[in-house]
Amino acid sequence: MSTENNPLLVQEGLPRYDEITPEHVEPAIDSLLEQAEARIAELEQNAESTWDGLLKPFEEIDIPFAYAWGPVSHLLSVKNSDALRQAHEAVLPKVIAFGLRVQQSRPLYDALCALRDGDGWNALDRAQQRCVKLKIRDAEQAGVGLEGEEKERFNEIARELSQLSTDFSNHVLDATKAYELIIRDQSETEGWPTSLRQVAAQSYAQANEDTDASPDEGPWRITLDFPSFMPFMQHHRVRAQREAIYRAHVGRASAGEWDNSPLIDRILTLRKEQSTLLGFSCYADRSLASKMAPDTAAVEQMIAELKSASDGPMRADFAEIEALARENGQETPLLHWDTGFWSERLREARFDYTDDQLRPYFPLPKVLDGLFGLSERLFGIQIERADASTAHPWHANVQYFHVLRNDQLIASFYLDPYSRPAEKRGGAWMNDCLNRRQSERGLQLPVVHLVCNGTPPVGDTPSLMSFSEVETLFHEFGHGLQGMLTTIDYAEVSGLNGVEWDAVEIASQFMENWCYHKPTLIGMTGHVETGEPLPDDLFEKIVAARTFQSGTQMMRQLAFGQTDLLLHTSYDPKGEENVFDVEHRVVGEMSALQPLPESRFLCAFSHIFAGGYAAGYYSYKWSEVLSADAFAAFEEAGLDDESAVAETGARFRDTILALGGSRAPMDIYRDFRGRAPSTEALLRHNGLTDA
Ligand SMILES: [Zn+2]
Numbered sequence: 001m002s003t004e005n006n007p008l009l010v011q012e013g014l015p016r017y018d019e020i021t022p023e024h025v026e027p028a029i030d031s032l033l034e035q036a037e038a039r040i041a042e043l044e045q046n047a048e049s050t051w052d053g054l055l056k057p058f059e060e061i062d063i064p065f066a067y068a069w070g071p072v073s074h075l076l077s078v079k080n081s082d083a084l085r086q087a088h089e090a091v092l093p094k095v096i097a098f099g100l101r102v103q104q105s106r107p108l109y110d111a112l113c114a115l116r117d118g119d120g121w122n123a124l125d126r127a128q129q130r131c132v133k134l135k136i137r138d139a140e141q142a143g144v145g146l147e148g149e150e151k152e153r154f155n156e157i158a159r160e161l162s163q164l165s166t167d168f169s170n171h172v173l174d175a176t177k178a179y180e181l182i183i184r185d186q187s188e189t190e191g192w193p194t195s196l197r198q199v200a201a202q203s204y205a206q207a208n209e210d211t212d213a214s215p216d217e218g219p220w221r222i223t224l225d226f227p228s229f230m231p232f233m234q235h236h237r238v239r240a241q242r243e244a245i246y247r248a249h250v251g252r253a254s255a256g257e258w259d260n261s262p263l264i265d266r267i268l269t270l271r272k273e274q275s276t277l278l279g280f281s282c283y284a285d286r287s288l289a290s291k292m293a294p295d296t297a298a299v300e301q302m303i304a305e306l307k308s309a310s311d312g313p314m315r316a317d318f319a320e321i322e323a324l325a326r327e328n329g330q331e332t333p334l335l336h337w338d339t340g341f342w343s344e345r346l347r348e349a350r351f352d353y354t355d356d357q358l359r360p361y362f363p364l365p366k367v368l369d370g371l372f373g374l375s376e377r378l379f380g381i382q383i384e385r386a387d388a389s390t391a392h393p394w395h396a397n398v399q400y401f402h403v404l405r406n407d408q409l410i411a412s413f414y415l416d417p418y419s420r421p422a423e424k425r426g427g428a429w430m431n432d433c434l435n436r437r438q439s440e441r442g443l444q445l446p447v448v449h450l451v452c453n454g455t456p457p458v459g460d461t462p463s464l465m466s467f468s469e470v471e472t473l474f475h476e477f478g479h480g481l482q483g484m485l486t487t488i489d490y491a492e493v494s495g496l497n498g499v500e501w502d503a504v505e506i507a508s509q510f511m512e513n514w515c516y517h518k519p520t521l522i523g524m525t526g527h528v529e530t531g532e533p534l535p536d537d538l539f540e541k542i543v544a545a546r547t548f549q550s551g552t553q554m555m556r557q558l559a560f561g562q563t564d565l566l567l568h569t570s571y572d573p574k575g576e577e578n579v580f581d582v583e584h585r586v587v588g589e590m591s592a593l594q595p596l597p598e599s600r601f602l603c604a605f606s607h608i609f610a611g612g613y614a615a616g617y618y619s620y621k622w623s624e625v626l627s628a629d630a631f632a633a634f635e636e637a638g639l640d641d642e643s644a645v646a647e648t649g650a651r652f653r654d655t656i657l658a659l660g661g662s663r664a665p666m667d668i669y670r671d672f673r674g675r676a677p678s679t680e681a682l683l684r685h686n687g688l689t690d691a
Helices: 022-046 051-078 082-103 106-117 119-123 126-141 148-178 194-208 226-235 239-250 261-277 283-288 296-327 336-351 355-361 364-379 467-484 506-516 518-523 536-546 550-567 579-589 619-637 642-662 665-673 680-685
Strands: 181-183 220-222 382-386 399-405 408-418 429-434 437-439 442-444 447-454
Touching: 022 051, 022 082, 022 106, 051 082, 051 106, 051 126, 051 429, 051 437, 051 447, 082 148, 106 119, 106 126, 126 642, 148 261, 181 239, 194 220, 194 226, 194 355, 220 226, 226 239, 226 336, 226 447, 239 336, 261 283, 261 579, 283 296, 296 336, 296 550, 296 619, 296 680, 336 536, 355 536, 364 382, 364 467, 364 518, 364 642, 408 467, 429 467, 447 467, 467 506, 467 642, 506 518, 506 536, 506 619, 506 642, 518 536, 550 579, 550 619, 619 642, 619 665, 619 680, 642 665
Parallel strands: 408 447
Antiparallel strands: 181 220, 382 399, 399 408, 429 447, 437 442
C-alpha cells in the first residue's frame, strides 16, 4: 500500500477512524517521519531564537502527527487487533527515535535557551514563556546534555522501555481475555443482580456464537473484565468459585507466555539507570522534577497524613464485615474472596438498596441530559448532539457532540460508552483527538475522546448505568472539560497538555462531587419504564453510602501509591527483597488482611509499568486534595444559590479549565481559590474527620 488515498495522511476535519486499517499505518508514518526529519534539519540550520522563527515551525511539524499517530494510538485502545498491534510495533521504534531526536537536538535546545535568556523574552506572553520552559525541561529530561556513549546508552534504554511497556500492557490484555469461568448451574446464580446475569449471558453468547444463552437460564460466562469480575465478587454465593476467580485476578499476567514479572525488574532497572545518566539519584526524583509536588518528602508527608486518619477506620471496617459474616454462619476466617461479598451484604443491610435497584433510574441518555444541564449552569456552555455518522466513528456505538458558548462552537467530543472486552482496553479515560491551536491554517478547535466501559444496552433497553458508572462518566467528562474549554492557542500548553501529572485529576474529581448534590442528581434520573425521578430516600442512602468503608478505600489507594514510590526510590533489583516482597510488605502493613503469598498484583499494575503513573500514582490523592478543596469553594458560596454557583463556576472555568498547562498549577489554583489548598475538605467528604 502506498501513501495515495491513505486516510492517515488526511490533515483536515476529523481523523478518518472509520477508514483506517492496519495496512495504512506503516506507509503513512514512514512518509510523515521523512518529511518531518527534513523540516527539523532545516530548522536546525536556520533556527532563530524568536517565537515565530522557532516555536511556530514546531507547531506546524506537529500537525501531521496529530492526524496520524494520535489516531493509531487511539485505535490501539478501542479497536485492538493482532494486525494493528503488529503495524504499531513496526513503527513505534521509529516514532520514539524521532521524538527523542528532536528533544535531544542541541541546536534547537541552544536556540530555546537563547530565547529564554534573550531580550525578546519579556515580549512573550505567559503561555508562550511556559511553552519554552517546558520544552527546555523536557529536552533536559530527554538527555540533551548527554554526549557520545552516554547518549547512545540513554537512547537504547528509551527504545527498550517503550517496547517493554507495550508488551506489559498486551500481556495484561491477553491474560484478561484468556480467562473465563463458565457457570451452567442455575442454582449457583442465586442472589445475582439482573445486570450481572445479562452481562454474563451476553459474554457467553459472544464467546461461543451461541445466541441461546439467556440471562435467566444461562450459560453464564464470567471474565476478569471489570463489569463482570466486580459484581461477581460482590454477589456470587459459591465461595470456592469466588476464590478461583480472585486467584486468577491477582495472578493475572504472572506466569507462562504472558508473565510480566521479568519485565517489571527490567523496567525498574532501566528507569534507574536512565535517571542516573541524567544526574538524579533515583527515578522518583526524576519523575517529581516535572510534577507539582516539590519532592518525595512532600509526597511521603501527604501519604502519612491521610494514612493516620484512615488506618483506624479501615480496621473498624474489617471488624464489622467479619462480624457480619460470622453472624451469617461463615465459620472459616474471612479471606480475600469474602471481603467484597460481605461488604456488599453490609452495604445492602445498612443502606437497603442494591445497584440493580438504582440502574433503572439511570438510563444513559437521561444521565447525559443531566450532565449537560449541569455544565450549562456551572460554565455557561451548551452541548448538542451531532450526527456521529459524519464524524468517522470507529464503532457504531460511538456518539458525537458539539460544545457551544455564546452560540459559538468551541469544541467537540466523542463518547464511546460501552464495554467491548474483545477489542477495547478496560477502565475509562479521556484523551485528545485534536488540540486547540492557532496555526497558519487558522484556529483548530479542540476535540476529545471520552471512553468508558459501561454496561452495554441489552435488546431495546438503553444502557442502565450503575451509580459508579455515572460517577466515572462525570470524571472523564471533567477531564474532557479541561481539554475543551481551554482558551490557550498553543497546542503545547492548551487543554491538558503541559499540566503536571499530579494536578491532572483536579477537574475530573471535581465533577464527581456533583453526583452527590441532590437537585443535580435527582434531575438526571428517570426510571426507564415509568420516567419517575429517583425517590428521596434512595438519594439519602446514596449520600450515606458515599463514606461507606472510605477508610478501607483510602488505604488501598495509599498502599498502591506507597508501593509505587518505594519501587522507584529505595528498591534495588539486585537486593534481598524482590518486587513482590515490597508489594506484600507495604500492602500487608496497610490492609487488614495479609496478601496471599502468590498474589502478583504488580503484574497487572499497568498504571505504573505501561502508563504514565510511574512514581506518580500518589497523584490521584494529590489532586483529590485539590479537587475536594475546589468543590468546597462552591459549598462555601452555597450549592443551592444559583447565581453564586454560576459566579464560582465562571471563575473555575476561567482559571483551572481555561488555563490548563499554560501556567504553574499552584499559581492557577491560587487564582481560583485565593489561597493554597487544604486537606480539610477531602477528609470531611470522606467522613474521616470528627467535624
Ligand atoms: Zn482521571
